[in-house]
Structures are given as structure tokens and as C-alpha cells.
Amino acid sequence: MDTFAKIKKILEHGSGKAIVLDHETNPAFVVMNWKEYEKMLHAIDVLRGLPEQKIHHVPRPSPDQLTLNDLPL
Numbered sequence: 348m349d350t351f352a353k354i355k356k357i358l359e360h361g362s363g364k365a366i367v368l369d370h371e372t373n374p375a376f377v378v379m380n381w382k383e384y385e386k387m388l389h390a391i392d393v394l395r396g397l398p399e400q401k402i403h404h405v406p407r408p409s410p411d412q413l414t415l416n417d418l419p420l
Contacts, residue, residue, distance in 0.1 A: 354378055 357365045363383040369375040
């Protein structure tokens with residue numbers, strides 16, 4: 348079975364999405380069926396329609412300013 352046939356089988360019988368890894372097992376591509384692709388496009392359109400949110404950056408203290416009380420326990 349060739350690679351295309353394997354991917355098609357995964358899409359038909361699985362979640363509708365597959366990650367294709369490169370030769371070093373790093374994620375290289377995300378493959379999805381048309382139904383999943385349309386869902387993703389709809390989600391992108393919804394997100395584009397939302398008002399922009401300002402991101403508030405909280406300054407990080409330098410490590411020499413931290414005490415034991417600052418550590419989550």
C-alpha cells in the first residue's frame with residue numbers, strides 16, 4: 348500500500364485528520380479530509396470576526412529577586 352492510500356485510509360476510518368512526519372519523526376504536514384478543512388475555515392472566519400484583544404505583558408522578576416515564598420508549592 349502506497350503512502351497516499353495509507354493516509355486516505357486513516358482519514359476515512361479515523362478522526363478525519365492525520366499528521367505526516369518527516370524522516371526524523373518531526374511533524375511536517377497536517378492532512379485532513381474536506382469536512383475537517385471546512386470546519387477549520389469556519390473557525391478561522393469566526394476568529395477573524397472577533398474584536399482584537401490587547402495582550403498585557405506582566406514583567407518577569409529577575410531570578411535574584413525571587414524568594415522561597417514566590418515558588419508554587
